[in-house]
Amino acid sequence: MTIGTHAYEATxxxxxxxxxxxYLEEESDPEEGQFFWAYQVQIENLGDETVQLKSRYWRITDSLGRTExxxxxxxxxxxxxIDPxxxxxxxSxxxxxxxxxxxxxxxxMHKNDGSAFEVEIPSFSLDSPYSSHTVN
Known part of the structure; x- marks a missing residue:
């Protein structure tokens, strides 16, 4: 496993x-065009109300600009x-x-009163040792 250079953060x-x-070297097969990453996420409630994470949305873009x-x-x-x-x-x-x-x-995220709000997941780079350049 190759450890990333730093954590990405948004509040x-x-x-x-x-x-x-x-980057997961042992899971990847560069010759077959298969590159795998793990990412560790910490979600910290800095507010004064309990919140619940209800759903997620990810936008994943490869170095050719293809987006999923x-x-x-x-x-x-x-x-x-997540309590205060x-x-x-x-x-994952x-x-x-x-x-x-x-x-x-x-x-x-939802508050106890049922109201919903969006929380940003900061964009982060997926760079392997096989990258010809860094995508940011």
Missing amino acids: THGVRVSVQPF EVHGDGVVGEQPM GYVFEYT GAPLTTASGFMGGSYE
Whole structure:
């Protein structure tokens, strides 16, 4: 596993999202055009109300500019409640057919009163040792 250089971070409506991508050398097969990354996400509730992560939206772009959009309920099979001052953390993964790309998106969060709001997932680079250049 190749550790990324730094975490990417964004704070929206009192919720901080930090992402750390990792290139998975052992899962990838560059000769076959298969490149895999894991990314660790920390979602911290900096506000004073409990929030629930209801859904996710990802936009994944490879180095050729091809984009895939992914929508789904929750993350890693959960719709976590995050109390004030607490952090929810999970790890997931993404494949690409190119040696680099980037991802970003948003989470739909709900407050106890049922109101919904969007939280930014910061865009982050997916760079492998096989990248000819960094995509940002």
